Amino acid sequence: xxxxxxxxxxxxxxxxxxxxxxxxxxxxxxxxxxxxxxxxxxxxxxxxxxxxxxxxxxxxxxxxxxxxxxxxxxxxxxxxxxxxxxxxxxxxxxxxxxxxxxxxxxxxxxxxxxxxxxxxxxxxxxxxxxxxxxxxxxxxxxxxxxxxxxxxxxxxxxxxxxxxxxxxxxxxxxxxxxxxxxxxxxxxxxxxxxxxxxxxxxxxxxxxxxxxxxxxxxxxxxxxxxxxxxxxxxxxxxxxxxxxxxxxxxxxxxxxxxxxxxxxxxxxxxxxxxxxxxxxxxxxxxxxxxxxxxxxxxxxxxxxxxxxxxxxxxxxxxxxxxxxxxxxxxxxxxxxxxx
Amino acid sequence: xxxxxxxxxxxxxxxxxxxxxxxxxxxxxxxxxxxxxxxxxxxxxxxxxxxxxxxxxxxxxxxxxxxxxxxxxxxxxxxxxxxxxxxxxxxxxxxxxxxxxxxxxxxxxxxxxxxxxxxxxxxxxxxxxxxxxxxxxxxxxxxxxxxxxxxxxxxxxxxxxxxxxxxxxxxxxxxxxxxxxxxxxxxxx
Numbered sequence: 001x002x003x004x005x006x007x008x009x010x011x012x013x014x015x016x017x018x019x020x021x022x023x024x025x026x027x028x029x030x031x032x033x034x035x036x037x038x039x040x041x042x043x044x045x046x047x048x049x050x051x052x053x054x055x056x057x058x059x060x061x062x063x064x065x066x067x068x069x070x071x072x073x074x075x076x077x078x079x080x081x082x083x084x085x086x087x088x089x090x091x092x093x094x095x096x097x098x099x100x101x102x103x104x105x106x107x108x109x110x111x112x113x114x115x116x117x118x119x120x121x122x123x124x125x126x127x128x129x130x131x132x133x134x135x136x137x138x139x140x141x142x143x144x145x146x147x148x149x150x151x152x153x154x155x156x157x158x159x160x161x162x163x164x165x166x167x168x169x170x171x172x173x174x175x176x177x178x179x180x181x182x183x184x185x186x187x188x189x190x191x192x193x194x195x196x197x198x199x200x201x202x203x204x205x206x207x208x209x210x211x212x213x214x215x216x217x218x219x220x221x222x223x224x225x226x227x228x229x230x231x232x233x234x235x236x237x238x239x240x241x242x243x244x245x246x247x248x249x250x251x252x253x254x255x256x257x258x259x260x261x262x263x264x265x266x267x268x269x270x271x272x273x274x275x276x277x278x279x280x281x282x283x284x285x286x287x288x289x290x291x292x293x294x295x296x297x298x299x300x301x302x303x304x305x306x307x308x309x310x311x312x313x314x315x316x317x318x319x320x321x322x323x324x325x326x327x328x329x330x331x332x333x334x335x336x337x338x339x
Numbered sequence: 340x341x342x343x344x345x346x347x348x349x350x351x352x353x354x355x356x357x358x359x360x361x362x363x364x365x366x367x368x369x370x371x372x373x374x375x376x377x378x379x380x381x382x383x384x385x386x387x388x389x390x391x392x393x394x395x396x397x398x399x400x401x402x403x404x405x406x407x408x409x410x411x412x413x414x415x416x417x418x419x420x421x422x423x424x425x426x427x428x429x430x431x432x433x434x435x436x437x438x439x440x441x442x443x444x445x446x447x448x449x450x451x452x453x454x455x456x457x458x459x460x461x462x463x464x465x466x467x468x469x470x471x472x473x474x475x476x477x478x479x480x481x482x483x484x485x486x487x488x489x490x491x492x493x494x495x496x497x498x499x500x501x502x503x504x505x506x507x508x509x510x511x512x513x514x515x516x517x518x519x520x521x522x523x524x525x526x527x528x
Binding site for chain 2 (some may be wrong): 064066114115116117118119120193194195198199200204205206207208210211212215232235248251258261
């Protein structure tokens, strides 16, 4: 009998000379992916949410200084131009909302340069959906419903923690008022080693505390939503004014892994343009490449986008939670090194 | 000066940190949903062998360490230094006690060792996985015992002490696994 190459040859090394042709994921995980997709589509069909597709390659790029887009070149009539592979379908989906399409969802591949690790892959599957007229608290409930359904764990407990409460309870620091120096000192006191020479801004130190000390413990045996972020980390969320302004943003964690990020969407064109400008100025100061901003998206906001909440959920990670995988490669047929 | 970006980090990569050469043991990419990405790495100091954790901002660069491994033949010890020769170029090099470390108790003339060079100088020496050495001293064993159970200490020609079966006698050659320091079998020349 000859040895039959087995599906799920995870150990196989691959090189340009001897490429590994076999898939990385076991067959049962590929089946679990198909089942996950059909459950998600059934979930939204029941609720009357419309599935849409928007361009993967676009003239404009995400301006977020923490995201690098992949770029390709299009031989257009009259000359070639750069197109950016989307890092999220957010801008065109919001243009659809402005056009009055109603509640929508999309399942698509998105791309982020430089991201590779146990939980990161430069090309990954995203589920993104928008609920016009909904608040972000209501959307968190729907995210929990979807996660329980897809994970087939209807009784999975849900908790909601505020970003501020989390930092105060665990570290005794107020993420709104603590400065970079005191956050650095706290990180050293907590025994986070090898960070003495790191040059970080305030938000960088908060991210360090979050990734090194908080995230691994979040969502253990439950769905944990962290919500209400410092305005400096609003991204595209609306900031609720008040004595202490709060970015109406949430993240979902399951078993120490961040699964989803949601916003009470910023719908003010002027405020959005100011955030683009701030992002671009941060990018310039860090020596990052210049990027074209999405003028069509700004025009849609100016024309009037309905108040809405929206969320993006990483499907590969959701699948990892479903099948109990530790590494993202376990749920991908062909990880980038074999692509 | 050669540098590596954190994007190039992987196990085995040699980098300079605080003036010492290090080898990356493990590299983990961590990034919150929105915000700063980090590379959390565990690195081994190639001089001390100590493993420590270090966090970099993703995208930062770090100086490459000029470290590579080469097979060299051990020639002799002059009382202070160990002398090695590159079998291809016949170039000779000396290593001090810090670099030779534990290898000193296993190697004898003409053994081929893996020598790790940093900026062209020996940083560490790894003996062959298996060496054949003569026993210079061991208690006489019980006659007829061939089981190998129990065992007794035996001093080898290099000074190393290993446990050998009772039937093995002074003057005999034994094969030793240098990674575990354990007797494997008797050997012929």
